[in-house]
Amino acid sequence: MDAVPAPFVPPAPKPRTKPPSLLQMLRIVYRNPLELWGEPSYNEKWISISTGVGGPLVIANDPGLIRHVLVDNAKNYKMARVRQKILRPILRDGLLTAEGDVWKRSRKAMAPVFTPRHINGFAAPMLRRTEAFAERYEGETDTVDVARDMTMLTYDILAETLFSGEIAGEPGSFAKQVDHLFETMGRVDPLDLLGAPDWLPRFTRIRGARTMAFFRRLVADTARMRKEKLERDPEGTPNDFLTLLLKAEGPQGLSREEIADNIITFIGAGHETTARALGWTLYCLAEAPWERDRVEAEIDAVLAREPDPVKWLDAMPVTRAAFEEAMRLYPPAASISREAIEDETYEDLHIRKGAQIQVMPWTVHRHRKLWDNPEAFMPERFLPENRDRIDRFQYLPFGAGPRICIGASFAMQEAVIALGVLLSRFRFDTVAETKPWPVQKLTTQPEGGLPMRVTPRARKSD
Numbered sequence: 001m002d003a004v005p006a007p008f009v010p011p012a013p014k015p016r017t018k019p020p021s022l023l024q025m026l027r028i029v030y031r032n033p034l035e036l037w038g039e040p041s042y043n044e045k046w047i048s049i050s051t052g053v054g055g056p057l058v059i060a061n062d063p064g065l066i067r068h069v070l071v072d073n074a075k076n077y078k079m080a081r082v083r084q085k086i087l088r089p090i091l092r093d094g095l096l097t098a099e100g101d102v103w104k105r106s107r108k109a110m111a112p113v114f115t116p117r118h119i120n121g122f123a124a125p126m127l128r129r130t131e132a133f134a135e136r137y138e139g140e141t142d143t144v145d146v147a148r149d150m151t152m153l154t155y156d157i158l159a160e161t162l163f164s165g166e167i168a169g170e171p172g173s174f175a176k177q178v179d180h181l182f183e184t185m186g187r188v189d190p191l192d193l194l195g196a197p198d199w200l201p202r203f204t205r206i207r208g209a210r211t212m213a214f215f216r217r218l219v220a221d222t223a224r225m226r227k228e229k230l231e232r233d234p235e236g237t238p239n240d241f242l243t244l245l246l247k248a249e250g251p252q253g254l255s256r257e258e259i260a261d262n263i264i265t266f267i268g269a270g271h272e273t274t275a276r277a278l279g280w281t282l283y284c285l286a287e288a289p290w291e292r293d294r295v296e297a298e299i300d301a302v303l304a305r306e307p308d309p310v311k312w313l314d315a316m317p318v319t320r321a322a323f324e325e326a327m328r329l330y331p332p333a334a335s336i337s338r339e340a341i342e343d344e345t346y347e348d349l350h351i352r353k354g355a356q357i358q359v360m361p362w363t364v365h366r367h368r369k370l371w372d373n374p375e376a377f378m379p380e381r382f383l384p385e386n387r388d389r390i391d392r393f394q395y396l397p398f399g400a401g402p403r404i405c406i407g408a409s410f411a412m413q414e415a416v417i418a419l420g421v422l423l424s425r426f427r428f429d430t431v432a433e434t435k436p437w438p439v440q441k442l443t444t445q446p447e448g449g450l451p452m453r454v455t456p457r458a459r460k461s462d
C-alpha cells in the first residue's frame with residue numbers, strides 16, 4: 001500500500017515571539033500586516049490592548065465573541081475608522097462602505113439582484129468567459145504568472161456579468177483604470193493609523209485621485225448608455241448586473257450615484273478576491289499532487305456527464321473543498337474590522353466605546369485551539385461528512401451577520417466553474433521560482449506572483 005504523504009504546509013509568516021516597536025509596527029502595517037501577529041494571536045480567545053495606536057483594540061479569535069460582534073449585537077458596531085478612510089473615498093455609498101439607513105435601503109434594494117435565479121443565470125457567461133480565457137494556455141511553453149492570469153480571468157467574468165461588454169470609452173481602458181485605482185488608493189496610510197486629521201494630505205493616495213475622476217466618468221457614461229438602451233429596447237437589453245441595478249433605481253431603491261458606487265464596489269470587492277482564492281488553490285493543489293489527482297478525477301467525471309455549469313457546484317464537493325481550504329489558509333479578506341459605538345461587556349471582556357475590533361480570518365483560520373494541524377493544506381476538512389465539525393464562526397472567508405458578503409454564491413459558483421474548465425484541460429505545476437509570500441493588501445496576495453507551468457492534460461481517450 002502507498003504511504004499517505006504528509007500534508008503540504010504552504011508558506012506563511014511565523015508568529016512573532018515579541019511585540020514590535022512603534023516604528024517597526026508602522027512599517028509592518030504598511031508593508032504586510034500579516035507579519036504583525038504574535039503567538040498570542042494564534043492561541044488566545046481574544047487580545048485586548050487598551051492603549052494601542054489609534055485607541056483601544058480587541059483582536060477577536062473566539063467564535064462566540066465573533067458571533068457577538070458580527071451578529072448578536074451587530075447594532076453596537078459600525079465599520080472601523082481606518083477601513084472607511086481607505087475605502088470610502090473610492091467606494092463612497094457602495095454597499096461595502098455605506099452605513100446606517102443608506103446601507104439598509106441599498107442592501108434591501110440589491111437583495112433581488114443576488115437571488116439564486118440571477119446567480120444561476122450568470123453560470124453560462126462564466127463558462128463562456130473561462131473557456132475563451134483558457135485558449136491562451138494552448139501551446140504555451142513558457143511559465144505563466146497564474147496570479148496575474150486569475151485576476152484577468154475574474155475581471156473578464158465580472159465585466160461580462162456587469163456590463164455584457166457594453167462599456168463606454170476605449171476597450172481595455174476600463175480594466176487598466178481599475179488596476180491603477182486600487183493599487184494607488186487602496187492602501188493603509190500610516191497617517192490613518194496614527195489618527196491624523198483628515199486635512200493632512202495622504203501622499204499614498206494623491207496619485208489615485210485623477211484616475212478616480214476619470215473612472216467615475218466612465219462608469220456614469222456606461223450607466224447612461226445602458227439606461228437609454230433599456231428605454232429604447234427593453235427586450236434586447238442584456239439581463240446583467242447593470243440592468244438589474246438600473247431596475248432598482250428609485251426613491252425606495254438606489255439613486256444613480258449609488259448605482260455607480262455599487263458598480264465600483266462590485267469591481268473592487270468581487271474580482272481580486274475570487275482571483276486570489278483561485279490562484280492560491282491552484283498553487284496548493286500543485287504542491288499537493290495527491291490532492292490534485294482527486295480534484296481532477298472528480299472534474300473529469302462530472303464534466304463527462306453534466307454539461308450544465310449551474311449543477312457543478314453541488315456535483316463537485318472535492319473541488320469545492322480544495323477551494324474552501326485554500327480560502328482558510330489564505331482568506332482573500334484577511335481582516336474584518338469594526339468599531340464599538342457604546343461601551344459593553346462580553347463574558348469578562350470589557351469593550352470600550354470607540355474600540356477597534358479586529359475579527360481576523362487570517363488568525364482565526366490558523367488558530368491552534370480551533371484547528372488540527374492548522375498550517376497544513378487538508379481539503380478533507382471541508383468534505384460534507386466533516387463539515388459539521390467546523391463552527392460557523394471559526395471559518396469566515398465571506399464574513400457573517402447582516403454584512404456578510406452579498407456576492408458569496410456568485411464567487412463560489414464562479415470558482416468551481418473556473419476550476420472545472422481549467423483543470424479539465426490543463427495541469428498546473430509549480431517551478432523552481434514559485435515561492436509566493438502572502439502579503440495583505442486589499443486582498444491576500446502572493447508576493448512574487450505564482451509562476452507556474454501549464455501543460456495540456458492527457459485525456460483518458462487520448
Ligand code: HEM
Binds near residue numbers: 337
Ligand atoms: C472569494 C471571493 C470573495 C470573498 C472572499 C469576499 C469576502 C467578503 C467579506 C469578508 C465581506 C464582509 C466585509 C465586512 O463584514 O466588513 C464581503 C462583503 C461584500 N462583498 Fe464580498 N467577497 C468575495 C466576492 C464578492 C463578489 C463576487 C462580490 C460582488 C459581485 C462581492 C461583493 C461584496 C459586497 C457588495 C460586500 C458588502 C456587503 C455589505 O456590507 O452589505 N464579494 N465580502
